[in-house]
Amino acid sequence: MLASKLEVLVDFGPKLDQNVLDKTLNMLKSQDGIQEAVFKDGAIMVETTLPSTQILNIVTQTSGKRAVLQGFGDTQSAVSMISSQSCCGTNVLGVVRFQQTPEGSLIADGCIDGLTPGCHGLHVHEVGDLSQGCKSIGEHFNPLSATHGAPNDPVHKRHAGDLGNICADESGRATFRIVDNVLKVWDIIGRSVAVTERKDDFGRGSSPESRIDGDSGSPVACGIIARSAGVFQNPKRICACDGVVVWDEKNRPLAGKGRREETKEKRCCKKETHNDVVKPCCRV
Known part of the structure; x- marks a missing residue:
């Protein structure tokens, strides 16, 4: 499975505690799905096939320090901040990150909170227009005018934006890492990504909507896809405009x-x- 490189910034304070750092690195290296974990340029660089949220949880729990994902991927990357946009009577929040791998596949990595327990469709939509919340993001991104399908379907039998389902646990959190062989980062920057109220049936259902959107219902949250920093491409520690660390x-x-x-x-x-x-x- 394709690995991603993550730059994890940890709030070690003014003086690095080497014991805490070693404990954190050793815990990361002991996990299945982590290929490398090193301290470099003031951050922990992790090469992994695990979701980034899982890596952050390991770092936070082991070190006892605050941690944030500062860079994602060593090639072209993008990010979308997902929210319910006051459109759907829900309070759904999360983030989806995209990385274009050197092998040609795209990795979609994310964590979304506030969903109803169960599975929900995840799709890239045509436009990044949130002027009417999730109602103005257009149809699924579908440059080949194909019918709706599953992520593993041939390119002419699925929308390019069909990313399948993400599943929320009992707390309403969905943590996921999807590898897709159709989408490209440079084709989706400026568009939007949305999560729907129901599970996507991949066009296999009996309803008329199945071939359109997998009968997955309306979006409950969405966000515009924007460029983002890869590993060691973002030196920011404090926002110069307002001082928020x-x-x-x-x-x-x-x-x-x-x-x-x-x-x-x-x-x-x-x-x-x-x-x-x-x-x-x-x-x-």
């Missing part, structure tokens, strides 16, 4: 209310004034 950023909206609540790190980062010009002290 990388550790807190993953739990906050990208903008608006709730973004700029003070943290310990931000309170220590005051603005300096020189010749009536205000300079932020936070570094990128």
Whole structure:
């Protein structure tokens, strides 16, 4: 199975505890599905066939420190922040990351919370238009005008955007890692990805909708697909615009209310004034 390279940034503090680092690396190396785990340039680089969420859980639980995924893949990558967009009476949130592998396949890796337990369809849609929430993202991405199908179907018998199903546990969380041989990262940047209310039947059902969308129902959450950083391509630790540190950023909206609540790190980062010009002290 194809492996992904992950750059995991860990909040070790001002002084690295070598014992904690060694314990974390040894735990990672002991796991099936992890091919390599090394400390490099201030981060842990992991080569693995496991979902990134599982890697972050291992690092967090073993080290007792906060951890974030700073880079995904060593080739062209993309990311989508999934949310219910206030469209569906639900509170679904998550992230899907895409990596184009040197072998030609695409890896879709993600974690989505707030789903009803069970399986849900995951599809790339034509456009990245959220002006009407998930209602304005268009149909499934389907450049060959094919009928709806399963991810393993021939290219002319499935939509390019048909990624199959992801399954949520009893808590409503779906953690997944999909390898697809049709989609390419450069074809989906600027489009959108959505998760649906029901399981995708892969076009094998008896209803008219089966050949259209797998009778999977309406999207319950969606997000625009944007370029993202690969391993060691993103040096950011603090957002220069508002001082939010990388550790807190993953739990906050990208903008608006709730973004700029003070943290310990931000309170220590005051603005300096020189010749009536205000300079932020936070570094990128």
